[in-house]
Amino acid sequence: MPDARPGRLSGRTALVTGASRGIGEAIAAAMAREGATVLLASRKVEGLLAARDRILERVPGARLQVRPCHTGDPAAIETLFHALDADGITVDVLVNNAATNPWFGPMIDASAEAWDKTFQVNLRGPFELSRQVARRLIALGRPGVVIQISSVFGQAGAPFQGLYAMTKAALDSMTRTLAVEWGGAGIRVNAIAPGLIETRLSAVMVGDPEIVRRYTDRAALGRHGQPHEVAGMAVYLASDEASFVTGQTLVVDGGWTIGG
Numbered sequence: 001m002p003d004a005r006p007g008r009l010s011g012r013t014a015l016v017t018g019a020s021r022g023i024g025e026a027i028a029a030a031m032a033r034e035g036a037t038v039l040l041a042s043r044k045v046e047g048l049l050a051a052r053d054r055i056l057e058r059v060p061g062a063r064l065q066v067r068p069c070h071t072g073d074p075a076a077i078e079t080l081f082h083a084l085d086a087d088g089i090t091v092d093v094l095v096n097n098a099a100t101n102p103w104f105g106p107m108i109d110a111s112a113e114a115w116d117k118t119f120q121v122n123l124r125g126p127f128e129l130s131r132q133v134a135r136r137l138i139a140l141g142r143p144g145v146v147i148q149i150s151s152v153f154g155q156a157g158a159p160f161q162g163l164y165a166m167t168k169a170a171l172d173s174m175t176r177t178l179a180v181e182w183g184g185a186g187i188r189v190n191a192i193a194p195g196l197i198e199t200r201l202s203a204v205m206v207g208d209p210e211i212v213r214r215y216t217d218r219a220a221l222g223r224h225g226q227p228h229e230v231a232g233m234a235v236y237l238a239s240d241e242a243s244f245v246t247g248q249t250l251v252v253d254g255g256w257t258i259g260g
Contacts, residue, residue, distance in 0.1 A: 008239040010035030015091045017071045017129065018098030020047030022199035023149060026227035027095055027234045029055045032062035034235055036093065041080070043070045071098045072121035074128045081132045092144040093238045094133045096126035096171075099149065099164075107162035115163055122167035127174060130189070134182055143186030145238050148175050149230075150191040152253045168193070172249045179247030188246040190237050195253025196224040220255025 014031045018024035019040035032038045032055060040048045048066040055062055069080040084091065100121040103114035130146050137144040153161050154168025172191055179189040196215045216222050230252050236242050237250070251257055 007035040012036045014093035015039040016095040023227045024097040026231040030231035037063040071125040097149040101164040118163045146189040148191040150193040191249040195256045218259030
């Protein structure tokens with residue numbers, strides 16, 4: 001589908017985590033299409049290289065860099081930013097998309113290992129990445145944008161998704177606090193809360209007809225979503241069109257949260 005206003009992110013450098021597939025890859029492609037230089041981050045370089053090639057097929061001439069990093073590891077995050085500093089690269093748009101959901105089941109049975117991994121990747125990672133970006137932008141006196149990929153399941157009871165949902169609720173809270181703390185520096189911080197989007201992370205739900213039916217019966221649009229349907233919101237929040245928007249969690253769920 002042709003873009004009505006190309007170049008909305010020209011001159012920006014965006015770091016997108018979890019960019020090797022799904023929502024992260026879709027956001028990276030959309031931002032590249034709008035003129036941003038996009039740094040693709042994820043744990044495995046092979047997945048990033050494959051995502052880079054797919055994006056280049058859709059967006060010929062896209063400015064992409066592959067930057068492998070385990071964004072659940074604070075030491076790896078620090079190493080990434082030291083490398084960016086050495087290359088003279090300043091990130092002015094951060095998309096904290098990487099997430100994990102190792103436990104699908106009742107919270108009473110969740111292990112300590114699943115708790116630790118979920119919180120490390122879904123919350124500690126975005127916290128450390130956001131601070132690394134903000135410290136550099138503040139030191140340079142430059143504005144910037146942080147976008148957290150949250151979830152509607154952080155806003156409601158989420159049976160069998162409890163650990164994941166807890167991290168997303170905390171991510172929404174962190175978004176509001178950072179927006180207040182960094183607003184004076186011109187750094188806007190917002191979150192996107194997708195509903196049920198067809199990705200590998202959601203495969204256990206999308207692959208269950210009964211779970212999908214319960215979602216689609218409640219959603220106003222009567223269906224679940226695709227990764228590209230989240231990407232447009234991310235481009236908007238990163239652009240100057242959202243210059244007066246901060247501290248918000250914007251829902252992209254096909255009308256699930258307003259359903260009966």
